[in-house]
Amino acid sequence: MIDIKNIDDNMRRLLLKKAYEKLGSSIYEKLQKSRRTIYVYIRGYDERGREIRIPDEVVEKVVNLLPLDEVYEVLEGFSPRRYTVNDIIGILSRVKQDPEFREVFFMLLSKTLGDYLNTTTSKYIVTSDDIELFKKKLREKSKKTASDRLAYLTRALADLNYQLSAEDLNEYLLEVEEESKGKAEHIAKALKLFIKEVVRLRSPQLARELYDSFKTPRSKTQYKPPPLDLDILMKIYENISDLAAKSYFRLLVETGLRTGELFVLTVEHIDLEKRVINIMKENQTKRAYISFLHVETANWLKEKYLPYRNQFVEKYFDSVKNLALIQEIDLLKWKNKLFPFREDRIREEIKEAMDKVGIRFRLYDVRSFFASYLAKRGVSPLIVNLLQGRAPPVQFRILQEHYFVISLEELQRIYDEKAPKLEKL
Incomplete structure (x- = not known):
């Protein structure tokens, strides 16, 4: 060579x-x-x-x-200083087109970064070829079973943005289970079958990790999150050094939204002047309607996080634009994301802070903390459900118009007075 x-x-x-x-x-x-x-x-x-x-x-x-x-x-x-993201993209393009170069590339990659790759390759990107292969595998099942498995898998993949990781799968099924244990069971079966029949063929080691990351929900089993209090969460928050991870964790604690919802938020969803997060997303499992920000948090986002985020997007926009041609990245979607950073990086930063404090729990457990925190402070379960997106927008409008008269201003007042706060003025 x-x-x-x-x-x-x-x-x-x-x-x-x-x-x-x-x-x-x-x-x-x-x-x-x-x-x-x-x-x-x-x-x-x-x-x-x-x-x-x-x-x-x-x-x-x-x-x-x-x-x-x-x-x-x-x-x-x-010389590390001489190489840029564009150089990496050029190398990847050649890897894709030149078999001989590809052989050298993977040999060197395995030799120099093998151990690192084994610990960081934790996400599987689902392709259209994977879906077609799954359909072929389903031919061995009965017509109804095949139809059900494909329908539930399609829905799950759309919710997960066609990316599978152990943590995301676990948290996603908890979200679905909130709505219906029956649906969660069907989705879990579809995902496990997909991992077994498709992912295992492409990446055996990762498939095992994904397969073991969640259990098929049963009606008799119920997960109990660990007891969390605001002091513990404050200590974790203080120990997060990365600005993106710190901002993400702050919103997670103070809004009680689902972990996945925060990752798909765009900058357009947030009105910093009114301190409102307009989600207005309705599907069968994720139905958040609206949430709010504390005054201190709105100022934090405006003065600290957003300038940092915007600088990051500006710095890497051209590189991601070039990479989009290879990886089929939705450039506009990436540019508008509130958190355009790698999910696993943000999660890892938070885990490291947890370890410094001496506690480990799932990020999804923060959602349960938010609900119990409000309940202990006398907030109606209905209000908690509205703030956490457990009530569909249609139901919310019906409650407004016919049964439960409450304005957004009143909801925000309750939020300001009762919701957890990680930082004070």
Whole structure:
């Protein structure tokens, strides 16, 4: 894969010098050359001052003695400051088109980042090919079972944005279970079948992690979240150093919204002047209507988080634009997201803060804390349901118009007085 003949004299000497530094005197035997000859090769000229070219067969042996990444380091040079995201995108494009280059790329990737990749590759991106394969697998099932599994899987994948990770799956099923244990059971069965029949073929190790991350809900089993209080959550908040993760956790605690809802929020959803989060999203499982922000949090977002977020988007927009062509990324959607950062990065930052405090729990448990916090402060269960999106918008309007007269101003007043707050003026 390396064209020895095209390696110039200077690079030949550098390769030999690197091999000598790495192997020491054993290189004489490995190359079957004397100490004097190796010295002359590295120097580049003999006693008479004539230039000496290292023969191809010697260079070939040298290349075979060195790890491939070290060979490329000599041939291509390496300076982290010289490489940008656009360079990465260019490499990925070539990886996709050039089989020989792809082989070298994955060999080097596995060699240099193998352990890291094993610990960070925790998300599976579902493709249209995966869906088609699943449909073929369903032909072995009865017509009704096949129809049910496909319908529930399609719905789940849409809710999960066609990305599967252990944490997201676990939290998503808790959300569905809030609405109906029966639906949660059907969705869990569809997801497990998909992971078993499709994901396992593509990525066996990740498939096992995804499959074991959730259990099929049963009507008799009920998960009990750990007891949380505001002091514990404040300590965690104070120990989060990353600004994006800190802002996400703050909204999670103070709004009681679902973890996934915050990740799909756009900047257009938030009115900082009125301190309102307009979600107005209605489907079978996720039905948040509206939520609010404390004065301090609205100021925090305006003065600290949003400038940081906007700078991030501006800095990486062109790179993501180029990457969008390869990864089919919705550029406008990414640009407008309130949290355009990697989910796993935000979650990991929060987990690290939890460890510093000495406690671990699921982020979804914060939603239960929000509900119990309001209940202990005398807030009606109906109001809690409205604030947390358990009542569909249609039902909310009916309550407004016929049974339960309450304005958004009154809801906000209750929120301001009763909702948990992580930071005070």
